[in-house]
Amino acid sequence: MLNISNLHARIEKKSILKGINLEIKPGEVHAIMGPNGSGKSTLASIIAGKEDYEVRQGKIMFDGEDVSELSPDERAHKGIFLSFQYPVEIPGVTVTNFIKTALNETRKAQGLEDMPANKMLKLIREKSEMLDIDRKFLSRSLNEGFSGGEKKRNEIFQMAILEPKLAILDETDSGLDIDALRIVANGVNKLKNNENATLVITHYQRLLDYIVPDFVHVLYDGKIVKSGGKELAFELENKGYDWIKKEASQNV
Amino acid sequence: MFMELQEKLLSSFIAFENQYSTDNSYVNELRNKAIKSFEKNGFPSRKNEDWKYTSLKKVLDHDFSLFPKIEPTIEYCDVQPFFIHDIDSFKIVFIDGKYASHLSQTTHDGIDVCLMSAALSQSKYQPVIENYFNKISSKNGLNALNTAFFTEGAFIHIKKNKVSERPIQIIHLSTGKEPALLLQPRNLIIVDENSHVQIMERHQSLTNNPTLTNSVTEIFAAKRAIIDFYKLQNDKCEASLIDNTFIDQQRDSNVSVHTFSFGGKLTRNNLNFYQNGQYIESTLKGVTIVGQKQHVDHNTLVHHIEPNCESHQDYKGIFGDNSVGVFNGKVIVEKEAQKTNAFQSNNNLLVDDKATINTKPQLEIFADDVKCSHGCTIGQLDENALFYLKTRGIPTKEAKALLMYAFANNVLESVKIPQLKKRINKLIANKLGVNIGFDL
Numbered sequence: 297m298l299n300i301s302n303l304h305a306r307i308e309k310k311s312i313l314k315g316i317n318l319e320i321k322p323g324e325v326h327a328i329m330g331p332n333g334s335g336k337s338t339l340a341s342i343i344a345g346k347e348d349y350e351v352r353q354g355k356i357m358f359d360g361e362d363v364s365e366l367s368p369d370e371r372a373h374k375g376i377f378l379s380f381q382y383p384v385e386i387p388g389v390t391v392t393n394f395i396k397t398a399l400n401e402t403r404k405a406q407g408l409e410d411m412p413a414n415k416m417l418k419l420i421r422e423k424s425e426m427l428d429i430d431r432k433f434l435s436r437s438l439n440e441g442f443s444g445g446e447k448k449r450n451e452i453f454q455m456a457i458l459e460p461k462l463a464i465l466d467e468t469d470s471g472l473d474i475d476a477l478r479i480v481a482n483g484v485n486k487l488k489n490n491e492n493a494t495l496v497i498t499h500y501q502r503l504l505d506y507i508v509p510d511f512v513h514v515l516y517d518g519k520i521v522k523s524g525g526k527e528l529a530f531e532l533e534n535k536g537y538d539w540i541k542k543e544a545s546q547n548v
Numbered sequence: 549m550f551m552e553l554q555e556k557l558l559s560s561f562i563a564f565e566n567q568y569s570t571d572n573s574y575v576n577e578l579r580n581k582a583i584k585s586f587e588k589n590g591f592p593s594r595k596n597e598d599w600k601y602t603s604l605k606k607v608l609d610h611d612f613s614l615f616p617k618i619e620p621t622i623e624y625c626d627v628q629p630f631f632i633h634d635i636d637s638f639k640i641v642f643i644d645g646k647y648a649s650h651l652s653q654t655t656h657d658g659i660d661v662c663l664m665s666a667a668l669s670q671s672k673y674q675p676v677i678e679n680y681f682n683k684i685s686s687k688n689g690l691n692a693l694n695t696a697f698f699t700e701g702a703f704i705h706i707k708k709n710k711v712s713e714r715p716i717q718i719i720h721l722s723t724g725k726e727p728a729l730l731l732q733p734r735n736l737i738i739v740d741e742n743s744h745v746q747i748m749e750r751h752q753s754l755t756n757n758p759t760l761t762n763s764v765t766e767i768f769a770a771k772r773a774i775i776d777f778y779k780l781q782n783d784k785c786e787a788s789l790i791d792n793t794f795i796d797q798q799r800d801s802n803v804s805v806h807t808f809s810f811g812g813k814l815t816r817n818n819l820n821f822y823q824n825g826q827y828i829e830s831t832l833k834g835v836t837i838v839g840q841k842q843h844v845d846h847n848t849l850v851h852h853i854e855p856n857c858e859s860h861q862d863y864k865g866i867f868g869d870n871s872v873g874v875f876n877g878k879v880i881v882e883k884e885a886q887k888t889n890a891f892q893s894n895n896n897l898l899v900d901d902k903a904t905i906n907t908k909p910q911l912e913i914f915a916d917d918v919k920c921s922h923g924c925t926i927g928q929l930d931e932n933a934l935f936y937l938k939t940r941g942i943p944t945k946e947a948k949a950l951l952m953y954a955f956a957n958n959v960l961e962s963v964k965i966p967q968l969k970k971r972i973n974k975l976i977a978n979k980l981g982v983n984i985g986f987d988l
Contacts, residue, residue: 344939348931372941384936388954394940397950397984402941437954454940 297322297493298343298462303354305342312338314518316354320462323490327504327529328497330515331537336497337381339515340466343495344378345371358462373405375461375492379451379468386438391450394438395420395457402458423456427483444471445480452483459487464495469503481506501533516544553608554590558583560614561696567615568699572668578682582695589689601874601906602845607788607814610728610758614697616644620723622754624651627721630752635967637748638716640702644723645731647700651719658710659745664701664734676705680738684794684822685764691792694764698734701765704747706773708740715746715965720763722787724755735765739773746776746965753787758813765793769801771825776964777805782975783812785840792818799825799854806963807834808972809844810979820849821859823885828857835956835972837979839868839900848877852885852915861892864956867903878910879920886915892922897929897955899948949980 303316312335320326330336342349343356345368356364363371386394400410411419424434427449439447448468455463465484469477484507488494496507504512504526512528513520516537521544522528532540561583565576591608592599620643631639638661641651647663654662667673685691702718722729739745753759769775781789789812795803809815821830836844850859865873875894896905909922929951937947953976963969973986 346935367944368935368938369941369943369947372939378939380936380939384930384933386933386936386951386954388957389950393986394937394950397946398937398940398942400984401943401946405941458941 297359298495299357300343301355301357303342303356304352305338305349306352307338307349312349312518313342316518316520318513318520320493320495322461322493324511325488325494325496325507325509327509327512328495328515329499329501329512329529329532331541332499334515335518336515337466340378340464340495340497343464344368344376369401370405372458372460373402377455377458377460377463379448379455379463379465381467381470383439383447383451385440385442387440389438390435391438392420392434395454398454399457419457423453426456426486427453428479429453445473445476448472448480449476449483452480456483456487461492462495463487463492464497465507466497467499468496469498469500477503478506501529504529514540516540521547550591550593550605550608553612557614557693557697558587564615564697572674572677574674574678575668575681579696582692585687585692586689586696589692591689598847598876601872602814602816602843604814607758607760610760612728612730612760613726614730616726616729618644618725620644620646620725622648622651622721622723627651627752627754630719630721630750631717632748632965632967632971635715635965637714639719640716641719641721642700642733643721644725644729645700645720645733648721659707659712660703660705661716662703664703664736665699667703667736673703676738680766680768681736682766684766684796685792686794686820690762690790691764694732694734694762694792698732698764701734701736703735704737704745706739706743706745709742710740711744712746715748718747718749720751720761722753722759724753724757724759726757728758729760731759731761731763733761733763735763737765737767737775739767739769739775741771741773743770744774746778748778748780748965748968750780751783751787751789753784756784756786758786759788761787761789763789763791765791767793767795767803769795769797769803771798772800773798773803774801775803777803778963778965778968779805779807779817780972781808781812781815782810785811785813785842787812788814790816790818794820794822795830796822796824797828797830800827801825802829804831804833804962806959807846808975809834809836809838810975811838812842812844814843814845816845816847818847820851822851823853823857823859826854826856828854830857830859831962832859832861832863833959833962834863835959836863836865836867836873837952837956837976838866838871838873841870843872843874845874846876847874850879850890852879852881852888852890854884855886855888857885858889859891861894862959863894864959865894865896865905866899866952866955867896867905868899870900870902872903873905873907875905875907875924876910877908877922879912879922881913881915881918881920883914886917888915888918888920890918890920894924895955896924896926897952898926899929899952946982946984949977949982949984952980953986
């Protein structure tokens with residue numbers, strides 16, 4: 297589904313990604329871990345199409361198509377979704393109106409008619425119940441004055457409505473207490489099936505207790521320096537990142 | 549051309565007087581004084597501090613018909629889009645400055661919603677006219693010009709303890725049958741004690757022939773009166789409007805004016821509030837969305853004369869292409885006006901490099917126990933917010949429109965007529981070239 301090869305990217309002449317290779321197949325859950333500043337969030341943003349970064353080399357293939365030149369909305373239409381580490385507050389746009397616009401624009405791009413209002417309301421109700429979202433919350437301005445937990449729940453709520461093929465969860469566990477974490481993780485797990493894939497980006501192993509990965513990759517200094525199964529996450533939790541840094545510098 | 553039009557107006561006054569003079573000697577005397585005042589003051593130029601950023605030169609540069617002779621014919625179906633038609637309302641409609649009875653719906657049942665010409669020609673209205681007419685409009689050139697030449701307008705009198713259940717629409721249509729037309733409507737609105745009215749006003753050209761409207765509206769809000777006034781300005785690219793509105797408020801009254809400026813060549817809104825009593829609330833709000841070479845100028849005055857009053861000003865502007873915006877907001881707090889709360893904010897988005905905004909708050913505060921604030925901002929759309937919306941599948945144009953709508957939203961929220969709000973939402977979507985519903 298996603299196939300990244302030899303991806304190099306920089307921002308304002310500073311190299312951030314230095315040759316990333318990553319393949320994700322339908323039905324898989326991948327986790328990318330790594331110390332702060334290793335390039336995790338940059339990778340997530342670049343897959344979603346953020347234009348601030350300059351892709352110097354390499355390709356991002358999605359469903360057999362090179363998407364590196366596509367705009368973020370076009371990538372979204374193909375089924376790429378990014379759950380933000382820091383969702384943006386947009387006063388004046390209600391959650392419902394935002395969801396409705398996002399879904400209908402996506403449908404339009406796929407050659408479908410607008411979803412009828414009653415169907416839309418039903419869908420919104422279903423998904424908000426799944427994520428234990430209060431009805432009142434839907435008429436509030438997008439992310440404005442939301443707690444950390446509410447913002448992250450709202451991200452997963454959007455994901456539930458848009459049903460992407462590839463969901464990238466960028467530090468979804470940050471700012472969550474254990475109850476909120478459980479709700480968010482349950483939501484992600486319920487949305488999982490054999491056709492879609494999830495890329496979890498996290499600093500801590502905690503989230504991976506709830507969203508269990510098939511593969512764990514360690515990103516350090518713009519490169520994936522180690523890959524393994526879920527046991528790699530436990531190893532990192534116990535030993536920290538220093539041994540990774542040491543290994544990486546020895547390899548150089 | 550400045551002078552040419554001025555000469556033309558001055559020389560046609562005598563003919564006008566003979567043709568249009570009503571039996572109202574009171575008003576005729578005012579007209580005579582006014583034409584002298586116009587002769588002395590003329591049109592404002594940029595040397596005048598209040599007109600520093602707005603030049604009338606280009607809009608005056610036409611050979612205007614002053615008294616159109618062609619009888620216009622318009623059917624309701626042709627102009628229905630310019631009405632808020634899904635609401636039960638009174639309507640006062642003018643075509644090329646003349647009353648169009650077949651499009652209007654007036655009343656004298658407990659409230660007077662009728663014509664200025666009718667009020668001037670009937671003796672029963674004379675005391676009201678002598679009490680209110682031309683009492684608060686300023687005596688500068690443009691207002692004097694209107695006083696000298698006006699022939700028609702809306703006369704609205706809501707008597708004591710009446711709530712007008714139906715809003716009133718005042719609509720001025722111009723047909724373009726004349727190559728260039730100068731219109732000077734004159735409205736008088738009196739709302740007595742404990743009464744409440746909602747009014748919507750619109751000026752609309754039907755062709756691209758130039759129109760210049762120099763409108764004067766005087767509004768009187770008695771004790772505890774409530775008035776909600778909405779001005780919808782979405783005219784064609786050759787239509788210009790100078791709107792002069794004066795509001796006198798008595799104690800405990802509450803008046804709000806919302807101005808939505810989405811079109812026209814040059815739009816100048818002179819909006820003046822005078823607070824003549826305690827515990828008064830005045831609200832001035834506006835949304836401006838323009839592009840091309842359009843020019844919108846809001847010139848506001850709030851005069852706090854007595855203690856314990858409030859004023860709230862909130863103007864949002866979005867300027868694209870080569871458009872120009874001006875905001876000049878003056879607040880005067882007299883020495884006696886202690887415990888005044890006066891707030892003013894003017895926020896602007898420049899969405900193109902060539903768009904310009906001139907914003908100038910003017911606060912003159914002579915009292916010492918007051919809360920007054922003002923703030924103006926000029927900015928661009930937030931790139932992070934744009935990226936966020938785009939990752940959800942919303943294309944750039946729609947994402948920008950959504951952010952612009954959000955920017956203007958707190959002004960729209962206070963529109964109290966749902967059908968009007970819906971219409972404005974639609975106009976904004978059209979203006980921004982998107983087909984998304986802004987409300988659900």
